[in-house]
Amino acid sequence: MSDSPTDRRDPAALDITAARPDPALLDLPWHLPLAEWPESLLAALPRGISRHIVRFVRFRGGLLAVKEIKPDIAHREYAMLRDLQRLDLPTVVPFGVVSGRHAADGTPLDACLLTRHLQFSLPYRALFSHELRPDAATRLIDALAVLLVRLHLLGFWWGDVSLSNTLFRRDAEAFSAYLVDAETGELFPSLTRGQREHDLDIARVNIAGELMDLEAGGMLPADADPVVISERIMFRYRELWGALTAPERFGTGDRWRVDDRIARLNALGFDVGELAISTDVGGLHIQIQPKVVDAGHHSRRLARLTHLQVEENQARRLLNDLDSFAASQNRQDDDEETVARDWLTQIYEPITRMVPAELRQKLEPAQLFHEVLDHRWYMAEAAGHDIAIEDAVRSYVEQILPMKPDEQSVLGVDTIEMPVYAAPPPEDERG
Numbered sequence: 001m002s003d004s005p006t007d008r009r010d011p012a013a014l015d016i017t018a019a020r021p022d023p024a025l026l027d028l029p030w031h032l033p034l035a036e037w038p039e040s041l042l043a044a045l046p047r048g049i050s051r052h053i054v055r056f057v058r059f060r061g062g063l064l065a066v067k068e069i070k071p072d073i074a075h076r077e078y079a080m081l082r083d084l085q086r087l088d089l090p091t092v093v094p095f096g097v098v099s100g101r102h103a104a105d106g107t108p109l110d111a112c113l114l115t116r117h118l119q120f121s122l123p124y125r126a127l128f129s130h131e132l133r134p135d136a137a138t139r140l141i142d143a144l145a146v147l148l149v150r151l152h153l154l155g156f157w158w159g160d161v162s163l164s165n166t167l168f169r170r171d172a173e174a175f176s177a178y179l180v181d182a183e184t185g186e187l188f189p190s191l192t193r194g195q196r197e198h199d200l201d202i203a204r205v206n207i208a209g210e211l212m213d214l215e216a217g218g219m220l221p222a223d224a225d226p227v228v229i230s231e232r233i234m235f236r237y238r239e240l241w242g243a244l245t246a247p248e249r250f251g252t253g254d255r256w257r258v259d260d261r262i263a264r265l266n267a268l269g270f271d272v273g274e275l276a277i278s279t280d281v282g283g284l285h286i287q288i289q290p291k292v293v294d295a296g297h298h299s300r301r302l303a304r305l306t307h308l309q310v311e312e313n314q315a316r317r318l319l320n321d322l323d324s325f326a327a328s329q330n331r332q333d334d335d336e337e338t339v340a341r342d343w344l345t346q347i348y349e350p351i352t353r354m355v356p357a358e359l360r361q362k363l364e365p366a367q368l369f370h371e372v373l374d375h376r377w378y379m380a381e382a383a384g385h386d387i388a389i390e391d392a393v394r395s396y397v398e399q400i401l402p403m404k405p406d407e408q409s410v411l412g413v414d415t416i417e418m419p420v421y422a423a424p425p426p427e428d429e430r431g
Contacts, residue, residue, distance in 0.1 A: 017078065018096030018114075024060060030101045033109060034068040056117060063117035064095055071099040071111040073183050078113055080182040087154050088294075090147060091179040092118055092167065118178055120364050121167040124210070128219040137211060137220065137229050139175055140168060144207075145236035147177035148199065149244065150295050157195050159184035162206035170363070171311035172370045196241075203233045243268060247289040252279070258288055265290065269312045271297045305340035306348075310366035317370045321347070347389070354393045355401070362404045372396050 016025055029037055034053045043056040043063055053068045069077070074097045081094035092115040099111035124140055144166055151158060158165075158179070165181040188195070211226030220226070244265065250257050262272050273292030279285065298315035302308055310318065325343045326332050351372060352365040363371065376392035 013100055014098060015100040016096060016098050017075065019082070021096070022060070025096070025098065028057065028059075030098055030109075030112070031104050033103070034066060034112065065092070065115045065117055067113045067115075068110045069113055069183070071097075074099065074111040074113040077181075077183040080185055080187070081115070083187055084151075084156065084179065084182065087156075089150060089154060089156070089179070090176065091182065092116065118167050118169070120367075121169045121178060123167060124163040125214070125219075127168060128214055137214075137224065138232055140177075141207065141229065141232045142236055143168060143171075143175040143177040144203070145233055145240060146295075147179065148203065148233075148237055149240045151179065152191050152196050152199070152241070153244070153293060155188045155190050157186050157188065157191055158182075158199050159186070159202070160206075161199050161203035163210045164206070169311060170367050172313035172317050172367070174313050176311045176313075200234055200237055203237075204230050207233055240268070244270060244290060244293050247287050249285055249287045251285055254286075258286075261288060261290075265293065266297045269297050269299075269316075270295055271300070305337055306344050308344075308348075308366065310364070314364075314366040314370055317373065318348070318366060321369075321373065351389065351393055354390070355397055359397065359401050362401055368401075371400070375400060 014026070014030055018025075028041070034055055037055055037057070041057050043058055055066050057064045057066050067074075078094050078097045081091055084091045085093060095114040095116050097111055097113055101109035101111065103109055127140070128136060140163060144161070144163065147166065148158070148161060160181065160183075165179065167178045167180050168175045169178070170176075208227050208230035211220060211224075211229055214220045215224065215226055248257065248261060258275070258277070262275075265272050271294045272290050273294060274290075276289045276291050278287050280287075296312060298319055299310060299312050302310065302315040302319055305322070306318075308315075308318070322340055322343045325347055326334070326339045329339075329342075331339050348369060351369055355362075355368065362368070372389075372393055375396040376387050376389060379387045379392055379395060
């Protein structure tokens with residue numbers, strides 16, 4: 001087993017492509033079509049819509065998504081996902097490809113692409129089947145717009161943009177989106193406007209169809225218009241793309257606007273690694289344009305201070321609480337890393353540890369911390385006075401958290417059984 005297909009003389013032998021091959025892969029029943037794998041190996045995670053058969057397989061204490069697909073496509077998608085990972089883009093993590101499969105009677109079987117299961121993530125249909133607010137569709141589309149901009153900034157043309165090809169994780173009051181299916185995508189040094197607009201048009205059409213499907217199943221608010229909502233991807237994408245890439249021109253007396261532009265990009269969650277600054281012939285006007293823009297401004301800062309790895313909006317909320325902690329202790333001028341370490345040990349970790357072990361699969365710790373802070377605010381508003389954080393945690397754990405769907409309860413929801421009205425249901429979920 002290696003990072004390229006193994007050269008075997010036996011035509012019926014398996015070829016396993018993986019960066020870190022695991023001999024335990026050989027114990028899985030590759031001689032069976034994926035649809036026939038025994039239930040004892042599988043986890044009933046929520047299912048999205050896919051053209052291919054996908055199963056979630058228990059493997060060494062974790063989960064792998066296994067997608068049955070033609071060998072050349074499997075190898076191409078595996079390589080593409082590895083390239084996107086190297087570019088630090090939000091995608092599922094590729095694990096390997098198993099090809100050279102044959103049934104017991106010698107019949108050739110398709111290859112399998114293996115990716116690691118993205119914890120605490122759900123496909124859009126499973127999200128709509130639970131306790132989401134009426135604006136869920138727009139929040140998912142906003143997350144998809146951010147993902148698409150990040151992909152386009154680094155030259156990735158997706159070719160099949162849709163909610164179905166995306167997984168979503170809660171990120172404070174918003175969502176973060178992760179690319180799942182890269183089989184149609186291509187990487188270029190940069191994208192033309194035509195390529196970007198093509199991806200946008202694909203997204204608009206696909207999203208409209210997916211929302212119509214939800215509407216037919218009674219999962220959208222009665223007053224929601226799938227076509228109007230799908231147009232939001234165009235607006236949100238262009239708004240963000242312009243904020244990140246558009247040149248800005250101003251007089252030499254307004255040089256403060258350089259720092260202002262950087263601050264505005266930071267507020268959107270992006271770091272600016274390089275700016276192109278030029279003046280006109282007379283030196284009276286300055287033009288600036290971001291050249292290197294990286295997502296994750298707040299999450300990187302939080303990771304530097306605390307080593308916590310969280311989503312961008314969660315990081316923003318945790319950093320706000322860290323700043324409040326510093327102010328309450330009159331430590332604004334102290335070393336930032338020392339204050340952060342104290343906040344971590346005195347506030348964040350004690351709060352997250354107050355959750356009973358049986359409830360810890362409900363939410364990620366950072367999301368739970370965010371929701372506890374919200375719960376504390378509502379309690380204080382109702383009581384008319386401050387509430388101790390310990391009391392807020394106890395109240396949240398007793399009254400709110402048990403009602404949340406967790407992995408164990410959601411695992412029992414097989415969304416392949418959810419009604420699909422727009423077209424006959426595909427065979428299985430997307431991995």
